[in-house]
Amino acid sequence: MRAARLVIAMIRLYTYFRSSAAFRVRIALNYKQIQYQPIPVHLVRGGGEQYSASFGERNPAHLVPVLEDGALTLTQSLAIIEYLEETHPTPALLPGDPAARATVRALALSIACDIHPLNNVRVLRYLKAPFGIDEERRTTWSRHWIAVGFAALEQQLTRSGTAGHCCYGDAPTLADCCLIPQVFNAQRVDCPLEPFPTIRRIYDHCMRLEAFARAAPAAQSDAE
Amino acid sequence: MRAARLVIAMIRLYTYFRSSAAFRVRIALNYKQIQYQPIPVHLVRGGGEQYSASFGERNPAHLVPVLEDGALTLTQSLAIIEYLEETHPTPALLPGDPAARATVRALALSIACDIHPLNNVRVLRYLKAPFGIDEERRTTWSRHWIAVGFAALEQQLTRSGTAGHCCYGDAPTLADCCLIPQVFNAQRVDCPLEPFPTIRRIYDHCMRLEAFARAAPAAQSDAE
Numbered sequence: 426m427r428a429a430r431l432v433i434a435m436i437r438l439y440t441y442f443r444s445s446a447a448f449r450v451r452i453a454l455n456y457k458q459i460q461y462q463p464i465p466v467h468l469v470r471g472g473g474e475q476y477s478a479s480f481g482e483r484n485p486a487h488l489v490p491v492l493e494d495g496a497l498t499l500t501q502s503l504a505i506i507e508y509l510e511e512t513h514p515t516p517a518l519l520p521g522d523p524a525a526r527a528t529v530r531a532l533a534l535s536i537a538c539d540i541h542p543l544n545n546v547r548v549l550r551y552l553k554a555p556f557g558i559d560e561e562r563r564t565t566w567s568r569h570w571i572a573v574g575f576a577a578l579e580q581q582l583t584r585s586g587t588a589g590h591c592c593y594g595d596a597p598t599l600a601d602c603c604l605i606p607q608v609f610n611a612q613r614v615d616c617p618l619e620p621f622p623t624i625r626r627i628y629d630h631c632m633r634l635e636a637f638a639r640a641a642p643a644a645q646s647d648a649e
Numbered sequence: 650m651r652a653a654r655l656v657i658a659m660i661r662l663y664t665y666f667r668s669s670a671a672f673r674v675r676i677a678l679n680y681k682q683i684q685y686q687p688i689p690v691h692l693v694r695g696g697g698e699q700y701s702a703s704f705g706e707r708n709p710a711h712l713v714p715v716l717e718d719g720a721l722t723l724t725q726s727l728a729i730i731e732y733l734e735e736t737h738p739t740p741a742l743l744p745g746d747p748a749a750r751a752t753v754r755a756l757a758l759s760i761a762c763d764i765h766p767l768n769n770v771r772v773l774r775y776l777k778a779p780f781g782i783d784e785e786r787r788t789t790w791s792r793h794w795i796a797v798g799f800a801a802l803e804q805q806l807t808r809s810g811t812a813g814h815c816c817y818g819d820a821p822t823l824a825d826c827c828l829i830p831q832v833f834n835a836q837r838v839d840c841p842l843e844p845f846p847t848i849r850r851i852y853d854h855c856m857r858l859e860a861f862a863r864a865a866p867a868a869q870s871d872a873e
Contacts, residue, residue, distance in 0.1 A: 484801075485800070485801040485804035485805055485808070486759060486763065486798070486801035486802075486805075487801070488763070497748050499748075499751050499752075499755060500755045500759070500805075501754065501755035501758040501759060501762070503754070503758055503762075504751045504752075504754035504755040504757075504758055505751065505755075507750070507751065507754055508747055508748070508750070508751035511747040511750065512747050523732055523735040523736050524721050524723075524732070526731070526732070526735065527723050527728045527729065527731065527732035528723075528728075530725065530727070530728035530731055531723060531724045531725040531728040531729075533728075534725040534727055534728055534761075535710060535724070535725060537758075537762055538725070538727075538761055538762050538765070538766050539710065539712070539766060541762070542762050542763060542766040542767060543766060543767070543772065548767065551790070551793070552780075555786075556776075556780070556782060556786070556790075558780060562779075562780070566775070566780075569775070574710075576709070577708075577709040577710035577711070578710075580709035581709055581710075581724075584709070
């Protein structure tokens with residue numbers, strides 16, 4: 426006789442396996458052991474399911490991730506993770522001290538603002554048409570912004586002396602939630618990572634953690 | 650007989666009058682009535698003072714703003730404002746409730762991640778060379794991303810029913826710190842703002858507030 430298990434997932438995550446912004450939130454949910462129901466949104470098929478009217482109702486910006494917690498609808502990966510941090514504080518993804526929190530947030534934002542937006546699907550589409558930039562030059566563009574951003578990040582991680590196994594100390598923070606998906610993107614466009622030994626070391630460590638491994642693109646139900 | 654006033658500005662802000670990321674932090678500092686010493690960094694002259702070795706010591710990413718609080722050096726405008734919020738909580742730039750905080754942060758991030766990075770000086774430079782995109786098409790690119798981002802933002806502001814005189818309620822928040830500088834940028838590239846009545850209304854209101862007016866590009870000592 427088996428006991429029936431009733432799982433009510435109050436949290437739903439609109440996600441795409443390859444979206445690095447969705448990947449960040451999946452890491453945070455796993456790390457905090459928050460049960461959630463993933464709802465795949467295919468960003469490429471048929472011009473992109475994110476442009477459907479029903480998804481536009483959830484997020485007028487037509488971007489994943491979107492997190493629904495009961496009747497609440499939240500957008501923007503970093504705002505979602507800060508919300509999870511405030512509503513599920515343990516284990517923490519931000520340190521306690523304001524200066525340390527600012528350092529972690531700055532590392533996260535240097536990826537979320539200075540690298541990732543330039544290599545988004547919609548931006549690469551605009552470069553293709555109307556700008557007529559061919560695939561090889563678009564890939565060079567992607568690699569360029571990753572290399573510029575990672576060069577600054579590598580310096581920040583080594584100089585501050587605060588990096589341990591992870592970006593800040595030995596436990597994952599918001600910064601690692603952003604860094605690991607960005608390394609995945611770097612690998613997709615064959616951006617050389619040799620100049621960034623600290624980033625590579627942190628990546629190798631985090632990917633051995635279950636919360637990160639289970640959030641990876643290939644581990645998602647909508648992976649291709 | 651006048652009493653001598655000794656002002657020790659412990660906080661220094663590396664800023665450029667036209668940088669909208671620096672503008673965000675200037676608003677927050679003014680709103681919280683935090684005295685600071687502005688240190689101008691010319692982003693254009695001589696290829697950009699942000700690329701000097703001494704500035705690179707402060708921020709390896711060679712971007713403004715940088716805030717120094719005593720021996721502490723902070724980068725990334727949103728991380729700096731969250732730090733100011735935690736160290737100078739009154740008047741608040743974030744509401745108290747986690748859901749409301751997430752809403753405000755998402756509005757701010759939709760500007761800081763989805764609009765602003767695409768129209769940065771260094772990105773427009775890359776479009777010019779090596780991509781060879783002429784000025785007219787670069788301006789069309791800038792207007793495009795502002796219009797796409799503002800269209801989503803306008804919907805979010807009107808649909809949520811939470812906008813008042815400002816993006817969230819009647820008092821300024823982190824969202825307004827980001828929105829007002831982005832409207833300045835929109836005006837610089839002649840992006841039509843007629844389709845965005847809520848954004849225009851909030852802009853008009855905020856620019857009547859001293860904290861915003863005093864943070865505007867034309868009010869800076871390095872304005873041209």
